[in-house]
Amino acid sequence: MSKTTLAIIAAASAASGAAITATIFSGRNRKPNPTPTSAPFPSSTTSAPLPSQVHHLKELIPPVNPNGLFQYGFPGPVNDLHPTLSTTSAFDRRTRNPIWVAEHITPASISANNADRKHSIFEEDLTIPEKFRAKLKDYYRSGYDRGHQVPAADAKWSQSALDQTFLLSNMCPQVGDGFNRDYWAHFEDFCRRLTNNYPSVRIVTGPLYLPKRDPDDGKWRVSYEVIGSPPNVAVPTHFYKVIFAEDGKPGGNVSLGAFVLPNARIDSEKPLKDFEVPIDAIERAAGLDFATELPATRRRRLCEEVRCSIIVREYMDRHKDLMGTSPGKKVLPASR
Template sequence: MSKTSVAVIAAVSAGAGAAVTAAMYSLRSSSKVETVAATPITTTSPAISPPKNSLSAPSPPVFAGPATTFPTPATSTAVAVPGADSPVNPSGLFEYGFPGPVADVAARQALISSFDRRLRNPHWVVEHITPASLAIRDGDRKHSQFLEDPAVPEKFRAKLKDYFRSGFDRGHQVPAADAKWNQNAMDETFYLTNMCPQVGEGFNRDYWAHFEDFCRRLTQTYPSVRIVTGPLYLPKRDPTDNKWYVKYEMIGNPPNVAVPTHFYKVIFAEDGKVGGNVALGAFVLPNAPIPNEKPLTDFEVPVEAVEKASGLEFATKLPVQRRKRLCAEASCALVIKDYADKQKAFSKGKR
């Protein structure tokens, strides 16, 4: 079967369910790891080194260096300066401010996040787990609480009241269980900039939780695992007019926070050697109940598919010769655990 076109790939919706998602994103006909592009994720870095005072530190600006000020013809070469004979100068508007878009990037102890002000969800959240980080148990979830992120301007924040009685869980993108090595690190995973509205029963408290456990179990094989997680908003064909539409619920009063149709994880499992191999795996799951018996490989997709659906890039600096396909190198199978009792203790607080 030939590779599914990106237009069709993007068409899968939560309403279509897990089975349709699996069909659209099938990789069974392709053994080749897709050539992909990149977010600033390094494939070789030292052990976890928590930044100082990260809890209260403001988010770094989107633009580095001089570009932290709004670009104008006098300060930025990115803005074209009209010739002497030009009757107009559109860039003169930037004297009053640069419209954006702006992404609030926050570097915290266990994660780095990029927040989407328009949809009040993260663009992506990056984490790094190792056997050593998962072996430490100095953090306890019962001491953590969900928090609005003060690093985001108040008018653009996702707020606790937006989730109240919404019917959706505040779904961690970087799970709290991956940050047990430090209580402060765990607390920081509870910022709403690390959350998206997720279906609870059958997804966040079930299949998604098993998927997070799968990522942790990769550290039994790989000494270093880096993961990018985030939401997607994919189109679905309307049977009434046969046209494609992007449709997602908004929660909050007034409606502020978008409910993603899907979620992705892009996994970089490193062999620990300098210049060594990296096993790449990309997965897209619908924000909907998924039966636990559904194979995880049914949701495996080319990294390129996530890039085209999200507008992001993931591995341009990773040479092709160092790339391996994760599900060809390791068993991409879930271990189903009973999270029901633990989740009941937090289910009321998650909503």
């Protein structure tokens, strides 16, 4: 993809095939915010103030104090940061969904088999205030799965760690048949298989609420379903994963991959690379920053290092062999 190419995120559905549901413009040349270099009102020992800085004395003492509101409490927004044994997440009280959930997997953590999901149950996250948390009853007969953002299969190294992946703060409403139980699960399997190539893999997963062009007037609008009683929990239109595959060396290279998938049935024949997007496309859509401290010299593109493809397997077979087959090294041009 050239530097001038626009990042277009396409949604797929088995009924109608690929359909464009959001366009995120990928601006490459970001200008940093200007940093003030001097106080707004210079002292008498400095040069004279600019005309725009000259005010009548009485205007320097505001007659109001908007910050006085804080004596009654800070209104927010508040994003609940919640670390567990297997995840770290930030929760959005407005949508009752996580904003992002981070995990870390290694060959040792994936190959361990010290826990069984049959002993785990879905639970409300009591660390989130009751009026803001997602509740079990919100999903009842909603037509959506309680979709793990960090999959339970990634935390089988400990029963406690696995249990914590069943907190509703790690869930979003996901289409079940054709997505959560199929293509999304195959994508999670791909992430686990990366540990055959890399000694350390970090993954950030979360929901998106992307605009769709109205066929009648051509305008872009954000529209999503809300489930629950009363309706509280937003149904994301899409989900993203940002992958950091580390080579394990101090100051070593990191292979980055960013993907956006529609919350819809996806044909199992759909190539995973069709959902690859620039990281900054996700950043703009989610209002987040990724890898700001990772120098360009250490960055690699994941899908240029390995074959970004899924392996379609039955659910039980997928859980019998969590490591699966390595994505393998991608054959690169001889000139590289």
